[in-house]
Amino acid sequence: MICYDISDKFPAPQEGRNYFVAIGLEGSANKLGVGIMLQQLPTKHTPVPRAQVLCNIRDTYITPPGEGFLPRDTARHHRNWVVRLIKRSLEESVLPAKMSGEVENRPIRVNDIDCICFTQGPGMGAPLQSVVLAARAISLMWKKPLVGVNHCIGHIEMGREITGALNPVVLYVSGGNTQVIAYSHQRYRIFGETLDIAVGNCLDRFARTLKIPNYPSPGYNIEQLAKNGKNFVELPYTVKGMDLSMSGILAYVDNLANEIFNEKSNSKLKYTTTGQKITPEDLCYSLQETIFAMLVEITERAMAHVNTNQVLIVGGVGCNERLQEMMKTMVVDRQGEIFATDESFCIDNGIMIAQAGLLSYREGITTNIKSSVCTQRFRTDEVFIKWRTN
Amino acid sequence: MAENIIKQAHAYTANIPLALISQGAEALVFTSPVHPYLPSPPTCAPDYILKYRPPKPYRHPVLDAQLTKHRTLSEARLLHKLALLDIPAPRVIHVNPKHGLLWMNNVAGPHGFSVKQWVWDIELATAPNSALRESVMKANMLQIGALIAKLHLNDIVHGDLTTSNIMIRPKMAAADASVPVPPHNILNPNLEPVLIDFGLGSHSALAEDKAVDIYVLERAVESTHPVNSETYKTWLLDGYVQEYERGGKGGKIRIKEVLRKLDEVRQRGRKRSMVG
Amino acid sequence: MASLPYTLKLVIPFETSHHADIALQTLSPDPELKPDQLARAITISESSPSELVVEFLAVSDRVLRVGVNSMMDNLGLVAECLDELDIANFN
Numbered sequence: 001m002i003c004y005d006i007s008d009k010f011p012a013p014q015e016g017r018n019y020f021v022a023i024g025l026e027g028s029a030n031k032l033g034v035g036i037m038l039q040q041l042p043t044k045h046t047p048v049p050r051a052q053v054l055c056n057i058r059d060t061y062i063t064p065p066g067e068g069f070l071p072r073d074t075a076r077h078h079r080n081w082v083v084r085l086i087k088r089s090l091e092e093s094v095l096p097a098k099m100s101g102e103v104e105n106r107p108i109r110v111n112d113i114d115c116i117c118f119t120q121g122p123g124m125g126a127p128l129q130s131v132v133l134a135a136r137a138i139s140l141m142w143k144k145p146l147v148g149v150n151h152c153i154g155h156i157e158m159g160r161e162i163t164g165a166l167n168p169v170v171l172y173v174s175g176g177n178t179q180v181i182a183y184s185h186q187r188y189r190i191f192g193e194t195l196d197i198a199v200g201n202c203l204d205r206f207a208r209t210l211k212i213p214n215y216p217s218p219g220y221n222i223e224q225l226a227k228n229g230k231n232f233v234e235l236p237y238t239v240k241g242m243d244l245s246m247s248g249i250l251a252y253v254d255n256l257a258n259e260i261f262n263e264k265s266n267s268k269l270k271y272t273t274t275g276q277k278i279t280p281e282d283l284c285y286s287l288q289e290t291i292f293a294m295l296v297e298i299t300e301r302a303m304a305h306v307n308t309n310q311v312l313i314v315g316g317v318g319c320n321e322r323l324q325e326m327m328k329t330m331v332v333d334r335q336g337e338i339f340a341t342d343e344s345f346c347i348d349n350g351i352m353i354a355q356a357g358l359l360s361y362r363e364g365i366t367t368n369i370k371s372s373v374c375t376q377r378f379r380t381d382e383v384f385i386k387w388r389t390n
Numbered sequence: 391m392a393e394n395i396i397k398q399a400h401a402y403t404a405n406i407p408l409a410l411i412s413q414g415a416e417a418l419v420f421t422s423p424v425h426p427y428l429p430s431p432p433t434c435a436p437d438y439i440l441k442y443r444p445p446k447p448y449r450h451p452v453l454d455a456q457l458t459k460h461r462t463l464s465e466a467r468l469l470h471k472l473a474l475l476d477i478p479a480p481r482v483i484h485v486n487p488k489h490g491l492l493w494m495n496n497v498a499g500p501h502g503f504s505v506k507q508w509v510w511d512i513e514l515a516t517a518p519n520s521a522l523r524e525s526v527m528k529a530n531m532l533q534i535g536a537l538i539a540k541l542h543l544n545d546i547v548h549g550d551l552t553t554s555n556i557m558i559r560p561k562m563a564a565a566d567a568s569v570p571v572p573p574h575n576i577l578n579p580n581l582e583p584v585l586i587d588f589g590l591g592s593h594s595a596l597a598e599d600k601a602v603d604i605y606v607l608e609r610a611v612e613s614t615h616p617v618n619s620e621t622y623k624t625w626l627l628d629g630y631v632q633e634y635e636r637g638g639k640g641g642k643i644r645i646k647e648v649l650r651k652l653d654e655v656r657q658r659g660r661k662r663s664m665v666g
Numbered sequence: 667m668a669s670l671p672y673t674l675k676l677v678i679p680f681e682t683s684h685h686a687d688i689a690l691q692t693l694s695p696d697p698e699l700k701p702d703q704l705a706r707a708i709t710i711s712e713s714s715p716s717e718l719v720v721e722f723l724a725v726s727d728r729v730l731r732v733g734v735n736s737m738m739d740n741l742g743l744v745a746e747c748l749d750e751l752d753i754a755n756f757n
Contacts, residue, residue, distance in 0.1 A: 079743045083750050090756050110756045129696060133740055136692040137747035232452045241549055241590050289450040296448050297415075304415035329448040373695050 002120060002148065002378065003371040007364035013041065013114070019099050020114045020362060021054070023089065023138075024354025027078045027131035028123025028151050029176055030061040030069040034085040035351025036093045036108060039358050051161050051358075054093040054108060056344055056351040057085055066211040068204065075126035082134045089350075110142045115366070117357025120148030121378030123176060128374035136369055147357040148367040151348075152177060152380040155314040156188055157359060158352035163339035165312045169302045171295060171327070172380075174315035174348070175200030175219075178295075179380060180242070180302045186385045191305065192242035192298040199291055200317045202246040206287060209254045210280050217347070222284045223320050229285020231272045237290060242301055244294045253287055292323045296330050309336030319346040359387045392418075395444040402489050408440060416461075416589060417443045417490075426484045426493045438483065441465075441589075443490030458490040461589065466492055468546065468588045475544055478537065478584040497584040502559025505534065505583070509553065509615050509622070515577065518618075526577050528625055530558065534583045535629020538607070541585065542600045542648070543637060549590030551603055552610035557584045597644070601651035604630065608656075670705055670723035672730045678741060680748075683715035689744050690718060693737075704733045 013020050018041045026033040035056045040049040061077035063069050093108035100106065118135035119128060139146045156170050170181040170188070178194040197205075200219060207218030212225070236252055238245040259267040260278055271277055299311055311331050317323065324340050331338040345352065363386040392410075395418060399408060408420040420440045443458050445451075462485060472479040480494035498504075509527075516523035534556060541548060548555070561580045594600070607626070612619045634645035680686040690708055698704050703725045711717035720737060724730035 076739070079739060082743070083746045087750060108756075110753045130743065133692055133743050134747055136695070137688060137744055138751055140688045140691055141747070141751060142753050232450050234452065234456065237453065237457060289453060293446075293449045293453060297446075300415045326448040330446070333447065369691055370695050373697070 002375065002382065003368070004148070004360075005366050005368050005371075007366070010362060010364050011114070014111075017099075018043070020358055021095075021108065021112050022115050022117050022147075022354040022358040022361065023086075023113055024117040024149070024154075024350040024352065024357055025082070025086075025131050025135050026119045026151070026154070026348055026350045026353045027082070027127045028119045028121070029127065029174075029348060030063075030074050030077070031058055031348040032061070032078045032081050032085060032131070033058040033348060033350035033353070034082075034089040035349055035354045036089055036113075037351055037354035037358055038095075038099065039362070040099070051355060052096075053351055054095070055089045056349055057089055057092070058347070058349055059085060060217075062214050062216075065213045066208050067214075068208060071124045071126040074124060075130045078127050078130040079133075082131060086134065086138065110144075113142065113144055115145050115147050115357060115361045116142070117147045117149050117353045117361075118372075119151050119154070119353055119374075120367070120372070121150065121375040123151055123374075123376060125374065125376050128376075132372055132374050136372060139369065145361070145366040146369060146372055147361050147365065148372055149353045149357045149360070150378050150380065150383045151353075152179065152181075152378075153188065153383050153385075154352035154356040156181065156312075156380075157356040158345050158349075159312045159314040159339065159341055161355055162341050162345055163312060165310055165337070165339040167308060168310035168312040168337075168339060169299060169306060169308055170312045170314060171299050171318070172315045173199045173295060173313070173317035173323075175204055175317075177315065178244070178246075180298050181380060182302060182306045182308070183385070183388065184306075186388060187381050188383070188385060189381050190379070191302040192244070195240065195243050195245040196247040197250070199246065199295065200315070202250045202291065203287070203317070205250060206253055206257070206284075209257050210283075217316070219317060219320065222288070223322060225281045226284040226288045226322065228281040229279070229283070231276055231278060231282040231286075232289065233272070233278055233282055233286040235286055235290045237294065239294050239297050242298055242305075244298060246291065249287070249291065253283060257283055288320075288322055292320075292326050295323065296326050299327065300330055300334075303334065303336070309334050310339065311336065312339040314341065314346065316347045319343045363387050395442075398444060399440070399442045399491075402442075402486070402491060403440065417441050421496060437496050439480065439494045439496045441492040441494065443492075445490075455488075459487040462490050462492050463487040465588050465591070468591050468593075469494065471546070472541075472585075472588075475540075477540055477544070478582065479588065480584075480586055497559070497586060498557045499559055502557050502584070504554045505556040505558050506553035506614055508558050508581075512577070513615075513618070522577070526579050527622075529579060530581050530583070531622060531625035532629030532632070533581075534558075535626040535631075536633035537583050537585065538604070538626075539630045539633035542603070543634065543641070543644075545593055545595045547592055547594050547599045547603045548585060548588060549592060549603070550587060551607035553607075553614055555585065555587045557586055558582070559584065597647040597651045598655070600648050601655045604648075604652055605655045670703075670725050672722075672724040672727050674722045674724075674730055674734055676718075676720040676722075676734070676737070677711065678718045678720070679714075680716050680718060683710070685748050686710055686716045686718045688748065689741070692744050693720075693740060698733070700729075703729050706733065706737070 020039045022037050024035045036054040038052040038054055059081045061069055061074050090108055094105045095108050097104050116135050116139045118132050155172055172179045176198050178198040179190050180192040181188045182191055203222050204218045207222055212221045236248050238248050256269055259265050259269050328338045406422055406424045408422050410420050412419040421437045423437045445454050466482050466485040469482045473481050480497050484493040558581045560578055561582050608623050611622050631645055634641040694708050698706055705723040707721045709719050711719045722733055
């Protein structure tokens with residue numbers, strides 16, 4: 001159980017300022033991100049101010065082709081880089097003169113920061129812990145409160161902020177998560193989700209089977225190969241109501257890949273019905289077409305259920321242009337709107353943690369250092385969304 | 391978008407008048423007074439239902455064709471199985487899997503409606519907690535529970551149980567449909583439930599799947615009929631349990647397992663906890 | 667509780683008692699993953715307030731080694747934070 005300290009007093013910005021600043025630390029998987037976000041108070045002139053990204057830097061732990069990232073090594077990577085990234089983020093962040101009221105822009109100082117936000121979960125245990133140690137240390141050193149953030153909520157709130165989508169159905173797809181979410185009564189409720197592995201995980205593992213490089217990311221490389229696919233190979237399609245399952249497709253396509261690359265094998269599976277030899281590009285293409293169709297279907301179901309026609313895609317797999325294209329086709333057909341962010345926000349990052357954390361902080365929510373233990377499982381609907389009204 | 395799809399449905403059903411009654415994520419549902427292939431309908435026939443699964447342009451055409459065919463056929467097969475088991479549900483009249491067309495009889499008929507509508511109407515017409523309301527609703531809710539139990543006892547799960555997917559209609563005056571049905575009175579206690587929309591249905595012997603079926607219905611009742619949902623849920627579950635227990639010792643063992651799983655599913659709070 | 671016969675005591679000197687206290691608060695909240703195999707206690711030394719004391723009790727020497735290595739990695743991170751991220755450097 002995640003515990004928060006909730007004060008009934010809402011914090012005020014420091015020293016009569018009209019803005020808040022938060023630093024956010026993210027490390028739930030192989031991306032280590034640090035971001036600094038500025039949120040202005042509403043004024044008569046700007047009743048709904050847009051948040052300002054002062055800095056958003058990231059270092060990704062990339063493994064050789066054919067290998068996935070293991071918790072222990074990922075944790076080591078984060079430990080090695082987190083202090084450097086925090087330093088760099090402070091050095092690179094500029095506080096605009098417009099905000100500070102000073103004569104010119106100047107670098108951010110520790111005293112400008114209101115709170116230290118960190119990913120409390122869900123994610124991999126050891127990497128999460130590496131990052132929270134740094135968060136606790138600077139919280140104590142700089143005497144700023146901690147705010148634990150749910151990783152999924154970070155993606156959602158960053159997506160809403162960047163795109164301006166008011167109340168969309170959210171498709172959150174990444175290496176670790178696959179959920180269809182809609183907001184209702186101060187919770188982000190999960191409508192549909194994967195029954196086994198996440199979409200990104202399925203793509204990453206297939207990339208390993210094909211020994212595709214992991215730089216910049218395995219999913220990106222599958223997307224490029226898919227563009228050259230010509231033959232559609234039928235794969236199992238496993239939508240179950242509002243949920244989907246991916247382990248069956250992965251097993252099937254892994255097996256198919258092995259048959260195709262095994263030169264000794266004379267399997268009929270190697271060929272299409274028209275006698276052409278199936279290529280890795282064809283497999284990538286077919287895999288994407290199938291699993292993305294599944295994602296679009298469960299999103300459409302959720303839209304019909306909740307009676308909304310806006311869709312927001314967040315999470316690393318949301319960068320995939322084919323997925324965006326397919327979703328757009330469905331949404332436009334329903335006379336709706338689709339929203340997506342670019343890779344600086346789609347892929348795990350620190351700024352989204354700062355954003356969601358600052359929203360919590362302004363509602364009086366902080367995390368006591370004794371309650372700052374990370375957790376691998378942290379459901380999106382466990383978080384009370386105090387900053388939205390119904 | 392809808393206009394093009396409706397045009398397509400008309401193209402497949404040349405000269406048959408169609409009236410759109412619902413547009414879901416996956417299919418459009420029409421009624422028609424004309425039978426798809428009989429030259430003249432039986433006397434006093436109700437109208438017919440056409441469920442049309444249109445192509446989805448975002449999907450690869452090979453995948454799309456395969457899904458349309460498979461789902462239409464799967465639903466038709468399930469409905470056929472229900473007919474063999476004598477479980478009240480639409481009967482298949484005609485299937486065209488390639489084009490995603492499924493013709494069924496209209497089980498609601500002119501005097502039937504969804505349980506959702508029925509509950510709303512009764513809540514308006516009767517006083518809360520009155521003996522009158524209970525006398526009209528309780529027995530029918532028990533029957534609905536029993537009908538779902540019958541389905542589950544035959545290892546079939548509905549997949550999308552909401553009060554919009556359960557119809558309720560007056561009991562037929564006689565087996566012979568030529569005898570006119572008496573005028574409808576909202577407080578008619580002699581009703582019978584019929585299940586519709588088996589698009590997400592499947593065969594399953596797992597207690598967990600049956601528990602999820604019930605859980606989905608519970609959540610639907612809570613969100614559509616929040617004021618008295620506890621009472622309705624109790625009546626529905628009672629009817630369900632009683633039907634299982636009528637099946638002797640085997641039934642008693644199986645219901646224990648389903649109820650146990652239901653408890654687990656409720657604790658876990660499956661994703662369907664935000665209907666509405 | 668099963669006996670944990672393999673023990674080790676680390677004494678880490680910090681520059682100031684403030685630093686030692688920061689290390690204590692940073693490292694304490696996380697519980698041991700397998701408390702029946704490895705128990706750990708972090709305290710400030712009674713004799714010197716700028717010294718951190720970490721005591722381990724483990725069920726085997728392998729478990730002890732893994733636990734101690736992990737703690738050393740974490741201590742390294744805390745030390746780096748204290749060195750590089752002092753508030754004075756960024757004001």
